[in-house]
Amino acid sequence: MSEERKHRLPSDDRDWKPAKLSVTDKLGLTKFKPDAESHLSIKDKEICHETCRRKYCTHTCPAQVYRWEEEEESISIAYEGCLECGTCRSGGCPYDNIEMSYPRGGFGVQYRFG
Amino acid sequence: MSDLANIPITSGRFDAIIVGGGPAGLSAACTLADGGARVAVIERGDWPGSKNMMGGLVFSQPTAQVTPEFWKKAPLERHITRREMWLTTGESVAKAAYESTDFGAEPYNSFSVFRSRFDKWLAGEARAKGALIITETLVEDLLMEGDRVVGVRTGRPDGDLDADVVILCEGVNPFLAEKAGLSKGVKPESLALAVKEVLALPREKLEDRFNLEEGNGAAYEVIGEITGGIPGTGFIYTNRDTVSIGVGVILKDMVDQTHEAYALLERFKAQPQVQRLIHGASPREYAAHLIPEGGYRGMPRLHGNGVLVAGDAAGMVNAVFTEGANLALLSGRMAGETVLRARACGSFEAITLDYYRQQLEKSIVMKDLKTFQNVTPFLSSHPHFFTMYPELASAAVKELLSVDSLSKADKMHLVIKLVRSQMPARKLMRDLYDAWRTFS
Numbered sequence: 001m002s003e004e005r006k007h008r009l010p011s012d013d014r015d016w017k018p019a020k021l022s023v024t025d026k027l028g029l030t031k032f033k034p035d036a037e038s039h040l041s042i043k044d045k046e047i048c049h050e051t052c053r054r055k056y057c058t059h060t061c062p063a064q065v066y067r068w069e070e071e072e073e074s075i076s077i078a079y080e081g082c083l084e085c086g087t088c089r090s091g092g093c094p095y096d097n098i099e100m101s102y103p104r105g106g107f108g109v110q111y112r113f114g
Numbered sequence: 115m116s117d118l119a120n121i122p123i124t125s126g127r128f129d130a131i132i133v134g135g136g137p138a139g140l141s142a143a144c145t146l147a148d149g150g151a152r153v154a155v156i157e158r159g160d161w162p163g164s165k166n167m168m169g170g171l172v173f174s175q176p177t178a179q180v181t182p183e184f185w186k187k188a189p190l191e192r193h194i195t196r197r198e199m200w201l202t203t204g205e206s207v208a209k210a211a212y213e214s215t216d217f218g219a220e221p222y223n224s225f226s227v228f229r230s231r232f233d234k235w236l237a238g239e240a241r242a243k244g245a246l247i248i249t250e251t252l253v254e255d256l257l258m259e260g261d262r263v264v265g266v267r268t269g270r271p272d273g274d275l276d277a278d279v280v281i282l283c284e285g286v287n288p289f290l291a292e293k294a295g296l297s298k299g300v301k302p303e304s305l306a307l308a309v310k311e312v313l314a315l316p317r318e319k320l321e322d323r324f325n326l327e328e329g330n331g332a333a334y335e336v337i338g339e340i341t342g343g344i345p346g347t348g349f350i351y352t353n354r355d356t357v358s359i360g361v362g363v364i365l366k367d368m369v370d371q372t373h374e375a376y377a378l379l380e381r382f383k384a385q386p387q388v389q390r391l392i393h394g395a396s397p398r399e400y401a402a403h404l405i406p407e408g409g410y411r412g413m414p415r416l417h418g419n420g421v422l423v424a425g426d427a428a429g430m431v432n433a434v435f436t437e438g439a440n441l442a443l444l445s446g447r448m449a450g451e452t453v454l455r456a457r458a459c460g461s462f463e464a465i466t467l468d469y470y471r472q473q474l475e476k477s478i479v480m481k482d483l484k485t486f487q488n489v490t491p492f493l494s495s496h497p498h499f500f501t502m503y504p505e506l507a508s509a510a511v512k513e514l515l516s517v518d519s520l521s522k523a524d525k526m527h528l529v530i531k532l533v534r535s536q537m538p539a540r541k542l543m544r545d546l547y548d549a550w551r552t553f554s
């Protein structure tokens with residue numbers, strides 16, 4: 001941080017820097033009650049493997065639930081951290097290749113603030 | 115919160131079943147219970163609000179129509195006395211502010227709220243009026259007889275419930291409205307993905323930094339260089355001792371440009387002007403939600419035989435002002451009134467329920483949605499509104515405010531030259547014309 005900028009900050013926190021939060025850090029703040037079973041699935045693994053070059057879901061999901069696993073050559077799904085937004089069913093996967101439903105009643109994300 | 119323990123859920127028939135305990139559903143429930151109807155709200159979360167998120171401001175006037183003088187009892191954060199609009203280039207910000215002492219006294223204008231607390235409270239109001247609130251229960255399907263909705267299937271073992279009418283208040287992902295053939299699904303060009311963090315900041319520090327009298331609140335909307343040039347907005351709202359900060363972007367543009375919504379929020383938080391407000395604050399919660407911004411054109415069919423759709427499920431959001439909770443409250447109330455009327459006639463056919471659409475057409479809900487019906491497509495096709503115009507505004511204001519040897523007249527000249535150099539006159543005229551047609 002430049003000296004000039006530092007000077008303009010209130011004196012109480014001059015050396016504070018905004019923590020760059022990773023998605024994992026962020027999800028650690030939010031409360032979840034995960035079900036034993038996933039409410040998310042890939043419809044056709046071939047499409048991920050053969051057709052979809054950019055693996056859109058890995059960046060459109062705000063909770064980074066989807067990850068491309070190089071070794072298995074498939075998408076893995078960390079459904080426990082799903083924020084239930086619906087992005088992956090409404091264009092977040094342009095190939096419409098994700099089956100998303102809501103978790104069973106009482107499971108999933110539980111916002112304390114919201 | 116759960117009423118489940120006390121009731122045999124299959125005990126008879128309901129006049130109306132409402133899917134979803136958000137503002138739309140709870141407002142419908144209040145109206146129906148007030149009118150003496152047997153009504154149940156089914157909510158998948160552990161409590162109404164546990165799945166819900168918004169910026170979020172609740173506006174007094176529509177809310178008071180559902181529960182008068184709610185500010186005396188509802189869990190509110192701060193009444194908003196100042197609103198600001200920021201046009202930012204990343205380095206600089208041009209600001210427009212509005213402040214009113216009126217906003218700080220009854221009946222107030224708006225309040226910052228947390229949905230997890232506000233919706234829970236509103237559910238309590240509905241229950242006090244006689245509505246049954248069934249939580250921890252997912253409605254998985256609609257029960258049909260021919261083309262008529264006659265009840266719901268829930269995820270509970272004994273979970274089929276019959277009703278004369280089902281009101282779908284399921285929010286932005288209209289699974290059931292799609293199943294009922296009312297909605298064709300929502301397209302990524304009319305959805306915004308919003309991510310939000312709640313950051314804790316000691317009350318005194320917060321009031322100091324936002325320049326607020328005790329208890330007053332501020333709400334900032336930010337457009338410009340926060341979303342990497344794609345259409346989107348940022349917001350910062352003050353709560354009691356936390357700040358809600360978030361970013362929303364049109365889903366289609368985000369997909370196309372390989373942007374990550376959470377990264378955009380980090381980028382927004384790191385802007386110098388934003389940093390000044392939030393530094394030292396510690397994060398408490400991360401949330402994400404979609405906003406239906408298709409407006410009037412993106413709306414599904416609003417009713418069928420034995421079924422009505424209200425709130426976000428019907429796309430009732432004013433994208434320009436990010437107002438949705440108020441439209442949800444109003445549409446829920448009108449859906450409730452329609453059902454009371456249908457009950458009096460003894461008919462729940464689509465033709466009777468059409469009263470709902472007629473009432474909506476006459477109300478501010480449809481009027482507002484119509485006014486702004488072209489805004490989302492307009493902004494998507496004019497992405498430079500989010501980059502070039504904030505830059506020009508900022509450069510222009512900077513020029514006017516820098517004191518040097520130039521006269522003000524010369525400065526005005528310079529500003530005009532600057533605008534012209536960045537933007538050929540014809541293009542500028544074209545944009546202004548498009549904007550005028552869109553907003554008028």
Ligand SMILES: Cc1cc2nc3c(=O)[nH]c(=O)nc-3n(C[C@H](O)[C@H](O)[C@H](O)COP(=O)(O)OP(=O)(O)OC[C@H]3O[C@@H](n4cnc5c(N)ncnc54)[C@H](O)[C@@H]3O)c2cc1C
Pocket residue numbers: 133134135136137138139156157158159162163165166167168169170171172173251252253254283284285286290308309310360362403404405424425426427430431436437438439440441442
């Ligand atoms: C970031 C952001 C900022 C916003 N800011 C504002 C603002 O400042 N002011 C404003 O007025 N509006 C704002 N909005 C819009 C506002 O939040 C919505 O328009 C409003 O919440 C819609 O209310 P609703 O009742 O229709 O839906 P929701 O509030 O989404 O409620 C739907 C409910 O249905 C439940 N549900 C869904 N499906 C089922 C099922 N199958 N079975 C059982 N339960 C189910 C859900 O759990 C949820 O409780 C904002 C939205 C976002 C995302």
Ligand code: SF4
Pocket residue numbers: 042047048049052054055056057058066075092093094095096097098
């Ligand atoms: S975006 Fe869709 S098709 Fe592509 S990898 Fe993800 S799930 Fe597969």
Ligand code: SF4
Pocket residue numbers: 040060061062063064065081082083084085086087088089092100402
């Ligand atoms: S619903 Fe939202 S948070 Fe959950 S997996 Fe899909 S995109 Fe990710």
